[in-house]
Amino acid sequence: MTGRWVNLVDDQPDVLKALLRLLAAAGLPARAFGSADEFLASSAPQEAGCVVLDLSMPGIDGLGLQQLLAARASLLPVIFLSGHGDLASGVQAMKAGASDFLTKPVDGDLLLAAVQSALERNAAARASHASQAELQQRLASLTAREREVLPLLADGMLNKQIAAALGTAEQTIKIHRARILQKMQVRSVTALVRLMEQA
Amino acid sequence: MFAAKRVLGVKARLASLVLVSVIPMATVAGLLLADYYQRGREQLIGSTMTRAQAMAAGLDREFDHSVAALQALATSRQLADGDLAGFHLRASEALTNLHADSLVLVGLDGRLLMSTRRPYGTPLPKLPRTPLLKHILATGQPGVSALFPGPLAGTLIYTVGVPVRRNGEISMTLNATAAPAQLEGLMKAQQLPASWRTGLIDSQGKIAVRSHDSARYLGHSVTPALAQHLAQSPDGGFQSTTLDGIAVYTVYSTAPRSKWVVAMGIPLDELTGGLRQALAWLVAGTLAALALGLALAWRMGSTVAGSVQALVAPARAVGQGELPAIPPLPLREANDLRQALLDAATQLRQAQAAARESANRLALAAEAAELGIWVRNLAEHEVWASPRWRTLFGFQPGDQVTLEAVLQRVHPADRDATRAVLAAPQQRYHTEFRLQLPSGGERWISSRGSVEPDARGEPLLVRGVSQDVSERKQTELAILQKQQEVTLLSRVAMLGELSGALAHELNQPLAAILSNAQAAQRFLRAPQPALAEVEEILADIVAADRRAGDIIRRLRGLFGKAESQQQPIRASAVATEVEALLRNELVNRGVALKLDLQAPDAEVLADRVQLQQVLLNLVINACDAMAGVAPGNASVTLRCARDEQGMLCFVVSDHGPGIVQEQLERIFEPFFSTKEHGMGLGLSICRNIASAHGGKLWAANNGEGGAAFHFCLPEAA
Numbered sequence: 001m002t003g004r005w006v007n008l009v010d011d012q013p014d015v016l017k018a019l020l021r022l023l024a025a026a027g028l029p030a031r032a033f034g035s036a037d038e039f040l041a042s043s044a045p046q047e048a049g050c051v052v053l054d055l056s057m058p059g060i061d062g063l064g065l066q067q068l069l070a071a072r073a074s075l076l077p078v079i080f081l082s083g084h085g086d087l088a089s090g091v092q093a094m095k096a097g098a099s100d101f102l103t104k105p106v107d108g109d110l111l112l113a114a115v116q117s118a119l120e121r122n123a124a125a126r127a128s129h130a131s132q133a134e135l136q137q138r139l140a141s142l143t144a145r146e147r148e149v150l151p152l153l154a155d156g157m158l159n160k161q162i163a164a165a166l167g168t169a170e171q172t173i174k175i176h177r178a179r180i181l182q183k184m185q186v187r188s189v190t191a192l193v194r195l196m197e198q199a
Numbered sequence: 200m201f202a203a204k205r206v207l208g209v210k211a212r213l214a215s216l217v218l219v220s221v222i223p224m225a226t227v228a229g230l231l232l233a234d235y236y237q238r239g240r241e242q243l244i245g246s247t248m249t250r251a252q253a254m255a256a257g258l259d260r261e262f263d264h265s266v267a268a269l270q271a272l273a274t275s276r277q278l279a280d281g282d283l284a285g286f287h288l289r290a291s292e293a294l295t296n297l298h299a300d301s302l303v304l305v306g307l308d309g310r311l312l313m314s315t316r317r318p319y320g321t322p323l324p325k326l327p328r329t330p331l332l333k334h335i336l337a338t339g340q341p342g343v344s345a346l347f348p349g350p351l352a353g354t355l356i357y358t359v360g361v362p363v364r365r366n367g368e369i370s371m372t373l374n375a376t377a378a379p380a381q382l383e384g385l386m387k388a389q390q391l392p393a394s395w396r397t398g399l400i401d402s403q404g405k406i407a408v409r410s411h412d413s414a415r416y417l418g419h420s421v422t423p424a425l426a427q428h429l430a431q432s433p434d435g436g437f438q439s440t441t442l443d444g445i446a447v448y449t450v451y452s453t454a455p456r457s458k459w460v461v462a463m464g465i466p467l468d469e470l471t472g473g474l475r476q477a478l479a480w481l482v483a484g485t486l487a488a489l490a491l492g493l494a495l496a497w498r499m500g501s502t503v504a505g506s507v508q509a510l511v512a513p514a515r516a517v518g519q520g521e522l523p524a525i526p527p528l529p530l531r532e533a534n535d536l537r538q539a540l541l542d543a544a545t546q547l548r549q550a551q552a553a554a555r556e557s558a559n560r561l562a563l564a565a566e567a568a569e570l571g572i573w574v575r576n577l578a579e580h581e582v583w584a585s586p587r588w589r590t591l592f593g594f595q596p597g598d599q600v601t602l603e604a605v606l607q608r609v610h611p612a613d614r615d616a617t618r619a620v621l622a623a624p625q626q627r628y629h630t631e632f633r634l635q636l637p638s639g640g641e642r643w644i645s646s647r648g649s650v651e652p653d654a655r656g657e658p659l660l661v662r663g664v665s666q667d668v669s670e671r672k673q674t675e676l677a678i679l680q681k682q683q684e685v686t687l688l689s690r691v692a693m694l695g696e697l698s699g700a701l702a703h704e705l706n707q708p709l710a711a712i713l714s715n716a717q718a719a720q721r722f723l724r725a726p727q728p729a730l731a732e733v734e735e736i737l738a739d740i741v742a743a744d745r746r747a748g749d750i751i752r753r754l755r756g757l758f759g760k761a762e763s764q765q766q767p768i769r770a771s772a773v774a775t776e777v778e779a780l781l782r783n784e785l786v787n788r789g790v791a792l793k794l795d796l797q798a799p800d801a802e803v804l805a806d807r808v809q810l811q812q813v814l815l816n817l818v819i820n821a822c823d824a825m826a827g828v829a830p831g832n833a834s835v836t837l838r839c840a841r842d843e844q845g846m847l848c849f850v851v852s853d854h855g856p857g858i859v860q861e862q863l864e865r866i867f868e869p870f871f872s873t874k875e876h877g878m879g880l881g882l883s884i885c886r887n888i889a890s891a892h893g894g895k896l897w898a899a900n901n902g903e904g905g906a907a908f909h910f911c912l913p914e915a916a
Binding site: 011012014015017018019021022024025026056057058059060061081083086104105106107108109111 | 699702703704706707708709710711712713714715717718719720721722725732736739742743746783785786787789791831
């Protein structure tokens, strides 16, 4: 998969350099940022990959950056690296959706495993995000009447029952049903129900 | 009394006073007298000159009288007719009206043609010399001759002659001859003092008339002195001796027409006799005054000297503390002195009694306070010491005490310093040292002394007291040790607070090392290992390891010993170390530390760890003060610069809420804290550290908000 980056954010140049080497040795493309501001100013937050964050940094610290990314609806999973196992920070980070919380010095295998897992999560999230967008687009193409019919259809009601509920002719509902299936690009009501469960 | 040889006694002083009073007066009187006589003499000489001139004029008038009579006769008819016989008769009659002895006619060849001394027709001689005739023929005017021997009279005479003219031509001269005695009347008319020598002298300098012995000196030449003066000036005065041997002052005047001279000699005896007599009286009076004055001075001097000497022995007796009997003295001032001596004797006895009492009390007090007293004679190297002192220093009552013997008992560690103080003592000194007692064991001694100088200001004696201060010393040492322990504990406690941050700090290099090492392992597992990359990694691992080592060394220093060790340290380096130690803590707290190092090379003499302790404390306090400030805005400045007094100052300033004015000093008190969990020891210990380094630590509020702590130390030389 191209365009997938492991982003390292740490104020310690020595640590950054060592982590870059470790990731390079594992064949993972990685890039380093000396501070949260530097990272936010780049295009990295919108791109695919993950971010390895030092918890305590001058200026915006690790938790601060996590919040900012969340506010920008970034899909990047966050792995925290902490100098000391501060339980309170760890809990806060995990609650805010961190992918992992590791302590320095971090074992290479542990870090690489966390990075792999994070990258997969990101890929999944990005994919899910993409299908969601498609579904929304299809839903947007429905007329107001069709949108009224859709939930009743998904609930498994018969045409006759829907026509009764909406006070219209069974024939009309039939036409709506065919249109909805066409617009939502499904062949059966069962497939429609599965699609709606994703929304 | 000891300088009596060179000091004048009262008698000699009074005698010199008399001399000084009388002699200048007498001298001035003598000078005035001499001056007065000089004026009198000049006046007398002046008036004598006037008289001489008047007499000379009288002489000319006398001759003019004869000339007038002769000119009248020369125009007589008999002469005009050539009747000389008739004229002889006529001249003989006229002679009675003239001051002359005879009348003669002289022919142009000098032959006498007629003389009233001889009857007419008697043959008459020719004159051998005719100066007057030549004068009359040359000038056509009458004249007066000098003295010459008269051919007929046979004595010295003079003559007055006029020309006789016939038909406008001089045919002969008519002369009146006279003996000088004819002029005596003129001299007598002057009524000069009998003792004076007066003379009339002819135009050739021969004596014509003289007031004394006139006959004897008739025709004599005047004295060479007068002749010389006459040749120079027609009038004048000078001092000389007369022909008859009398010392005179001579005044002379020449008659203008006849050139005869009047000379007057004032005997010098008369001129100066008065002066000599007056001077004699003056000398006699002066001597009498001196004699009287000296006699009085001697008597008065004897009285004063006697009175003073009578007090010498009693004064010595008073000095030795006796109460002498002194008889009353004949001089009021001496009596005052006598009374003062008696009073002094009484007071001295009282003072001595008081001094004895004071000495007794002092000895009692010294004994009660367990003070050992000693006196060291610097010239003779002897030490006197009280029994208590001997006990303190472990000397037996009979032992001889010397400075060296004392120093031998001083603890070897204190001996050199003590020797330096005692061998060349300052005006006042205080020293403390340990003794090693002969019986074993140690004793702390506090010794105070003061130097007593001799008359020249050189140290003569040292007096002092020594005291056993072992107990106080042990307490002090215990307190010092406790203080050091507390300082260390406070430091350790502070480091405990920082432990998280410090561990994180140490984690950084460890993290770099682990990641680098594992990266290297992976590189090496590759089919074609990138060895250049691995080498670079190993270099980074070494660097990171060193960094970790530095951090641990720094920490070990802070946990180190309690004893203080002062050495010259660069102040800016300490500030940088503190920044490194706090780096992570500051990041965690979201506080930026700004270093402002103005004197990068300045050094202080200090204990490095304690200096770090103070700065760590101050910076952490500043961070605490800004707990309420939004992270990112919080900053602390650590400034290091020289102040106006030349001290090297660290200033830690924040912009928190500042310190309540009343608490600016209280915060340095032990157990005073404004923090919730503060012990209240940090600042108090910091201030102790500042004092121990000869420095100061104080707090102030910044004008623009926040507090500033000033920590100033003397710069190392």
